[in-house]
Amino acid sequence: MDMQQQVSVITLGIADQARSRRFYTDGFGWTPVFENEEIIFFQMNGFVLGLFSKPALETDMNRQGLATPGAFALAQNVASAEEVDSVMDQLEKAGGRVLRAPDEPPHGGYRGYIADPDDHAWEIAWNDAWPIDEHGHVTFGAG
């Protein structure tokens, strides 16, 4: 089989499932596809997002001491600058902490950053050079 340019799962380590569930379901408006006491899965655009108890993730990964904030960010691109503002606002109400209020980056568009309850960073962005289809699949576009 050819090697696919593919990520199957993004797993975020969390401390408090109810707190995280609120951020992702009330803040983003998402519906889990599966949940039990230690994990919540969301079916995303071509892959699965998991919210997994951090100690369980450490055990599975075979190392301890996973730190926050980690050196990564997830981004959700939305359809307009106004939607950046409204999504940031919903996420803040659902327990997020604004890291950067939305503004215009040097490369164009409009974006802000907000931390989820475990301090994982989300960028909420409007970037009209990157098309998003009806299934949420995002394609790189030279801006």
Next chain:
Amino acid sequence: MDMQQQVSVITLGIADQARSRRFYTDGFGWTPVFENEEIIFFQMNGFVLGLFSKPALETDMNRQGLATPGAFALAQNVASAEEVDSVMDQLEKAGGRVLRAPDEPPHGGYRGYIADPDDHAWEIAWNDAWPIDEHGHVTFGAG
């Protein structure tokens, strides 16, 4: 617009672009869709993966001190247990560090963990309950 269950970009903070480029192109066999001095983008299965200078990510996110290893993991599901072994082997040769040699987790399947050169964790897994289509799009399956 309805809120999509969608992540547009995963951005990993990196320290040495040539070192990371080797891991992702030689190890995974992926081809960048764009690169300049501070970022490399890969078109993935429905979203974009970015490898971004960690200081530049910190500036963009408006906070300093991003730590590694972070409390997250990315996973690539492959087609067989044998492919888990061969992908782990290729990634190790391209500069990865094995965190967990492949074995069978309690929930079934077969998986190992390997850190990229910046200590970001990748799980390489075989999980035949989760279908992967020809575009690399992965669907949750109760296993």
